[in-house]
Amino acid sequence: MNPPALALRRINWFHYASPQTFLPVAGTLVPWFAWAAAAFCAAGLYTGFFVAPTDHQQGEVYRIIFIHVPAAWMSMFIYLVMALWAGVGLAFNTRLSGMMASALAPTGALFTVIALWTGSMWGKPTWGAWWVWDARLTSELILLFLYFGFMALHAAIDDPRRADRAAAVLALVGVVNVPIIYFSVKWWNTLHQGASVGLTAAPAMAATMFAGMILMAFAAWMYTIAVSLHRVRSIIFERKRDADRTVQYAKGLRQ
């Protein structure tokens, strides 16, 4: 076996999968990511509102893009990460994976709401409609329902480990929706315009506009990491408290 692979083998990845070891690590990381989020957000908003030029067609209204696009990207990406944790949890039976998936769901739902809401505010002045049932908008709405479904199913089952597994299956089933959202503007005629930024071509916008959007996307990333790490700590504490209580009941220390 070659040396790097050997080095990777030597790190015990399952060490951090234990909630007890992960708890302090997450605690140290949260403030760093929170400050990074604030810094990126300030830089992104400044670039978006004061540096980026006016658009030739839409005028100033296009500036919603600096919130709308990062939120929409995040709503899809968080779902993929959530589904990944769900899959890891099912396959490896690690407790932390389910907690990570649960911690990500509310933030994903939040970004989906922001994407739909800002999109609606953008659609009225440009298209002339708050909402249309085209493939992009409809599939993004389905994403919101998938997040709600995940959270509702998890909350409906008392045993957290069983809840993790049931919600994980739902998260994995819903993952087919993400490529549908992303490619909807390519596969079908939609009112929503195509992607301005892709991996294969230069962005179809001025450099400063693109910079503002990327800065806001970084802000969204940092925010998501900070918030979900904080939330996963809360989940670890909650489950430990519940487990301790169960033990106390069993020992007759509590009634």
Next chain:
Amino acid sequence: MKPRHKRIAFVVCGLAALAAAAGLMLSAFEKNLVFFFTPSQVAANEVPQARVFRIGGLVEPGSVRREPNEVTVHFKVTDTAESIRVVYRGLLPDLFREGKGVVAQGRIGPDGVFNANEVLAKHDENYMPPEAADALKRARETSREAGRTLVVNGTNNEAQR
């Protein structure tokens, strides 16, 4: 095979089956997932006959005509191959412009004119400052005058300064 490998295989196979099912479903619903039909599809009679549908394309330059009452608008929607005459009574969205994208909902009358009850503007995914757009337009006009095609590479404002 360890139980862990079995579970991984189960998840992977499940996802593959799901993707296949989703693909089949989407291809079955293909027709209903389209938000609008193009003028070429209308010309080829591929549109629903009995119900209201949407057409989409570009507003043909020079085709927009307002009736004296200022409320009724006539224009043509084109996909550069075919075009359809549209009549609409009502307020047009701000981004409704000649040569730009539009989606209209309504039905086709016996005279072949599309009677729209809703008109939406469809803008493209290109964002640039007005100066850059002007520069692009000027460059295109000069190249047309010179009778040659000019590759315009400046969509950002750096080229303008």
